[in-house]
Amino acid sequence: MEICKLEHIRKDYRMGEVVTPLKDVSLVVNKGDFIAVEGPSGIGKSTLLYVMGTLLQSDEGSYTFEGRDVAKFGDDEKSELRAKKVGFLFQDSTMIQALTLRENLLFTQGVGGKKDPKMVDELLYRFGLEDRADFFPHQLSGGQRRRAMAARALIHDPVLILADEPTNDLDEHWSEEIIRVLKEQTEKGTAVVMVTHNSRWAQEATRRCRLEDGVLVDIAE
Ligand SMILES: Nc1ncnc2c1ncn2[C@@H]1O[C@H](COP(=O)(O)OP(=O)(O)OP(=O)(O)O)[C@@H](O)[C@H]1O
Numbered sequence: 001m002e003i004c005k006l007e008h009i010r011k012d013y014r015m016g017e018v019v020t021p022l023k024d025v026s027l028v029v030n031k032g033d034f035i036a037v038e039g040p041s042g043i044g045k046s047t048l049l050y051v052m053g054t055l056l057q058s059d060e061g062s063y064t065f066e067g068r069d070v071a072k073f074g075d076d077e078k079s080e081l082r083a084k085k086v087g088f089l090f091q092d093s094t095m096i097q098a099l100t101l102r103e104n105l106l107f108t109q110g111v112g113g114k115k116d117p118k119m120v121d122e123l124l125y126r127f128g129l130e131d132r133a134d135f136f137p138h139q140l141s142g143g144q145r146r147r148a149m150a151a152r153a154l155i156h157d158p159v160l161i162l163a164d165e166p167t168n169d170l171d172e173h174w175s176e177e178i179i180r181v182l183k184e185q186t187e188k189g190t191a192v193v194m195v196t197h198n199s200r201w202a203q204e205a206t207r208r209c210r211l212e213d214g215v216l217v218d219i220a221e
């Protein structure tokens with residue numbers, strides 16, 4: 001079953017000189033897909049995730065989510081899609097500083113229309129944060145924050161997870177854990193699109209693509 005589809009997507013940034021990280025990107029993401037996106041720094045991988053997360057509007061081409069044309073969505077519809085359907089695990093993800101870790105997770109879950117404190121505790125446990133639930137974000141280490149962000153990306157049971165280098169700042173053990181959890185999630189039907197520079201983690205994906213000169217190409221096995 002198709003979750004989302006990009007067709008001939010073009011994205012320009014106009015800041016003095018025009019930069020076009022996405023020239024003609026097409027991609028179909030189906031339920032349960034685990035797609036790795038590779039490519040050098042500055043090529044446009046994060047830009048691609050922003051378009052898929054409806055944080056950026058493409059300049060050309062079409063983007064449909066569950067069969068609906070995202071270009072026709074109003075701001076409220078886009079917010080709802082992001083809150084309910086998409087899990088974001090981005091490089092610069094942050095938590096609300098005035099809320100504890102548990103409160104942050106409950107908040108994100110609530111915005112996504114769910115209330116499941118048991119799931120919050122389960123995810124905290126899964127990411128080794130059960131004894132940090134009542135800590136504020138500034139009381140967590142970089143790696144703990146990263147794991148907290150991973151828990152948050154799953155907390156509202158999204159259909160699509162967008163992960164931008166999710167293993168950054170993490171040691172071997174927790175990198176493996178994050179990849180394992182993402183993989184488990186795809187086995188339950190969630191789709192994951194993961195940007196990574198690490199070919200070891202990319203190999204865990206069911207499909208590997210590379211962004212090259214504004215086009216997404218499959219990497220042959
Ligand atoms: N808001 C913006 N305005 C102007 N240019 C931008 C903006 N965001 C990104 N760019 C430019 O677009 C290009 C692609 O950036 P992007 O962040 O998507 O790359 P990336 O592949 O994710 O890189 P990295 O691996 O370093 O994270 C870069 O040249 C960047 O400078």
Ligand SMILES: [Mg+2]
Nearest residue numbers: 045046047164
């Ligand atoms: Mg990036």
